[in-house]
Amino acid sequence: MEDQRQRVAGVDAAGGGLGGAGAVLRTATCAAATYRAAAAGDVASVAFVIVSYGALLLMLRFLRAYEVFPPEAAVRREGLRRRVWALCTLLTAMFAWKVAGVMTWPVALGVWAAAAVTSAAGFVLMFRQRRP
Template sequence: MSAAPRAERPYVEPPLDARKDDYSLITLLGFAFLTYNSVTAAYRSIHDLWALSFVIVAYADLVSLFWCLRQFERSNQRHKERLKVAVWFLTALLTTMFSYKVASVMPWPVAVVVWCVGSATIIGGFYAFFVYREPPIHQTGNGNKH
């Protein structure tokens, strides 16, 4: 005996004023943990300008990325396109920075793999954000989607 297909309701985004505008405890704890680790790493690398610069730029990049993602969730369609560019750029910068750090301590064959994976991630993100478009879903008269 088969169950009757359940009618799916389309997702309707709640209005902005109905969403919680405050931050959850887990978000605040995560941000505090990130800040603490960044300050600790900066203190340990205070005499190495390159390492200190890496920590500062990575921290600023992550905070900017989280801010952009928060704005992306709350914005209209026109602003989302601009925020996509910022999110992609910030993730590409972070991927490049970490690929450089990891590849610098690896033997050259592994470093090549690290750079290839990082590059594929950046290119894949660009494709997913700016090139790929999902095909529209057509619904037939009997409720089936194809």
């Protein structure tokens, strides 16, 4: 347990300032987008921003936990990888839905195809490829 705490401290110390600045900027941007959408009365956009921000935070938290857990905790790491892939797929689908909504149907079809290929490739790379 102590070794795990030292790893967390080492990871936090390595990029603490830049990571903190990114978190502040990400939060401020999402708050501004939520405020603008709420002021315009666009409930769907408010929900989109809140859900995508929450999914991004969860994904980053799971990625950090994956980095910290030792390779011996293979079952725990596998569960974290599954969660990260599911959240990446959710974010990909959400952004494809938003982008495809403002495109013509042939371009929207291309956006959805790209999202599907990206998610499928992520699945293959994360779960089906052999590791050394």
